[in-house]
Amino acid sequence: MTELTFGQGFALRDAAAVPVRTAPGLGFSFVGVEKRFGDQRVLNGIDLQVPAGQFIAIVGKSGCGKSTLLRLLAGLDQPTSGILRHDDVAAATSTRMMFQEPRLLPWARVADNVAVGLNGIASGVAARERSLRLLADVGLADRAGEWPSVLSGGQKQRVALARALVGQPRILALDEPLGALDALTRIEMQGLLERIWLSQRFTAVLVTHDVGEAVALADRVVVIKDGAIATDHAIDIPRPRRRGAPELAAFEGQILEDLLGV
Amino acid sequence: MLRQLRGAAIGWLLPLAIIFVWEALSRFGVIRAHVLPAPSAVATAFWKLLVSGELLENIGVSTARALGGLVIGGAIGFALGLANGLSIRSRELTDTTLQMIRNVPHLALIPLVILWFGIDEEAKLFLVALGVFFPIYVNTLLGIQTVDPQLVEMAKTYGMSRLELFRRVILPGALPSIFVGLRYALGIMWLTLIVAETIAAQSGIGHMAMEAREFLMLDVVVLSILIYALLGKLADSIARLFERLSLQWHPAYQGR
Ligand SMILES: Nc1ncnc2c1ncn2[C@@H]1O[C@H](COP(=O)(O)OP(=O)(O)OP(=O)(O)O)[C@@H](O)[C@H]1O
Ligand SMILES: [Mg+2]
Numbered sequence: 001m002t003e004l005t006f007g008q009g010f011a012l013r014d015a016a017a018v019p020v021r022t023a024p025g026l027g028f029s030f031v032g033v034e035k036r037f038g039d040q041r042v043l044n045g046i047d048l049q050v051p052a053g054q055f056i057a058i059v060g061k062s063g064c065g066k067s068t069l070l071r072l073l074a075g076l077d078q079p080t081s082g083i084l085r086h087d088d089v090a091a092a093t094s095t096r097m098m099f100q101e102p103r104l105l106p107w108a109r110v111a112d113n114v115a116v117g118l119n120g121i122a123s124g125v126a127a128r129e130r131s132l133r134l135l136a137d138v139g140l141a142d143r144a145g146e147w148p149s150v151l152s153g154g155q156k157q158r159v160a161l162a163r164a165l166v167g168q169p170r171i172l173a174l175d176e177p178l179g180a181l182d183a184l185t186r187i188e189m190q191g192l193l194e195r196i197w198l199s200q201r202f203t204a205v206l207v208t209h210d211v212g213e214a215v216a217l218a219d220r221v222v223v224i225k226d227g228a229i230a231t232d233h234a235i236d237i238p239r240p241r242r243r244g245a246p247e248l249a250a251f252e253g254q255i256l257e258d259l260l261g262v
Numbered sequence: 263m264l265r266q267l268r269g270a271a272i273g274w275l276l277p278l279a280i281i282f283v284w285e286a287l288s289r290f291g292v293i294r295a296h297v298l299p300a301p302s303a304v305a306t307a308f309w310k311l312l313v314s315g316e317l318l319e320n321i322g323v324s325t326a327r328a329l330g331g332l333v334i335g336g337a338i339g340f341a342l343g344l345a346n347g348l349s350i351r352s353r354e355l356t357d358t359t360l361q362m363i364r365n366v367p368h369l370a371l372i373p374l375v376i377l378w379f380g381i382d383e384e385a386k387l388f389l390v391a392l393g394v395f396f397p398i399y400v401n402t403l404l405g406i407q408t409v410d411p412q413l414v415e416m417a418k419t420y421g422m423s424r425l426e427l428f429r430r431v432i433l434p435g436a437l438p439s440i441f442v443g444l445r446y447a448l449g450i451m452w453l454t455l456i457v458a459e460t461i462a463a464q465s466g467i468g469h470m471a472m473e474a475r476e477f478l479m480l481d482v483v484v485l486s487i488l489i490y491a492l493l494g495k496l497a498d499s500i501a502r503l504f505e506r507l508s509l510q511w512h513p514a515y516q517g518r
Contacts, residue, residue: 167420
């Protein structure tokens with residue numbers, strides 16, 4: 001039921017009231033960033049400059065340090081050496097992270113879970129209104145009063161997306177947020193993510209295993225190998241992009257080769 | 263609703279049948295009155311003690327002791343459980359000691375407690391408090407330690423302060439375990455009180471039973487036992503009600 005309504009709900013709002021951006025995306029750069037756990041060196045000199053508002057995807061083999069990189073970006077960890085520089089230092093804390101699991105509070109109703117994203121930004125009635133608006137954006141307006149445990153996996157992840165977006169982050173870090181979803185829900189969520197990004201223009205950093213997803217969504221795809229950035233592809237294909245278009249397939253082939261090749 | 267009522271009614275069939283058979287066997291002299299009095303004799307004793315006011319007074323005294331001990335022991339257990347769950351320093355300092363004390367059965371302290379406090383109220387309060395302390399301490403600590411670290415990490419990325427983290431994530435996460443501790447503590451609370459009142463008291467239900475025993479008033483003894491059982495059941499039902507109200511979010515309590 002709601003799976004169907006979300007497309008329509010969003011289309012309606014899209015035309016009428018695109019959320020007003022008070023703060024556009026925030027650029028940042030990693031300069032010679034290293035991260036070691038004990039004597040295991042996970043990141044080995046990452047140099048990466050990401051301009052404001054870019055949608056960048058990061059791909060790499062399992063265990064190559066993608067999550068570690070995102071955790072540094074989200075401030076959950078500190079680099080062993082090197083620096084992470086934000087274009088506007090004061091705004092560094094406006095980075096939000098979406099994890100592979102929804103990580104909703106089971107004891108808070110759906111709307112209250114979204115309001116967690118407004119911690120320190122808004123409270124009371126204002127917080128409630130903004131949370132409900134974001135829930136409508138992700139097509140879950142009618143589920144605001146439910147407990148998370150009754151939602152499906154895809155719906156939970158949409159609540160997590162609403163929570164990440166409600167505070168108008170300037171950087172959104174996404175660590176395989178769609179990895180656990182079935183193929184159809186996944187494509188639907190990709191569309192939702194792209195539409196929201198197009199209207200809000202935060203800087204999006206998407207870690208994914210799915211190269212098809214990376215080339216469909218991102219302006220730029222970087223491949224991580226041996227703890228450093230191996231290749232950097234600009235996906236200069238205009239949006240809206242058609243899934244399975246030959247230009248996308250060509251990029252996908254190249255990137256897969258980078259990933260698998262020696 | 264009707265189905266629920268019928269379900270509850272079915273549950274009472276067997277106890278009623280047992281009472282009926284018991285009464286019949288007593289009337290026909292199969293069960294002698296000095297072994298086990300008939301239900302009707304117990305009911306008469308209940309009525310007499312109720313009218314004289316003795317029964318309610320004793321129930322009041324026992325309940326006050328039970329709740330007093332629960333509040334004191336429970337509060338200390340909860341506070342130490344919180345402290346040791348939230349602070350590694352505090353846990354390192356006190357947990358080993360507490361675990362050592364836990365291995366002493368608290369009822370084994372009765373002779374010592376009588377020497378310390380005589381048979382005054384403090385003796386009963388002390389024993390009940392000591393008995394309920396450990397289940398509440400252990401389960402509060404366990405509840406906090408098993409709060410999902412992924413949720414804690416999530417809360418940090420949204421900039422929650424320590425206080426907010428505690429109020430919105432840690433305490434609700436630990437609550438199911440705390441309730442397990444509370445319900446376990448209620449059982450220990452009554453058990454401790456029964457023993458303490460039977461051995462060293464001048465009022466309360468246990469004392470009423472012991473006094474009746476001296477005068478071979480078996481009906482009052484059986485009545486005391488039944489009242490203990492009812493009080494225990496009542497306490498557990500109240501705890502369950504609170505549990506259901508505060509854990510509505512928990513899948514185990516939904517749709518019931
Ligand atoms: N806290 C930690 N302590 C020790 N080692 C860690 C820690 N976090 C990550 N690692 C190690 O760092 C390496 C990279 O981990 P990371 O989670 O970043 O990989 P990943 O690229 O996200 O993999 P996947 O695609 O499977 O999610 C792994 O070998 C992992 O064991
Ligand atoms: Mg990972």
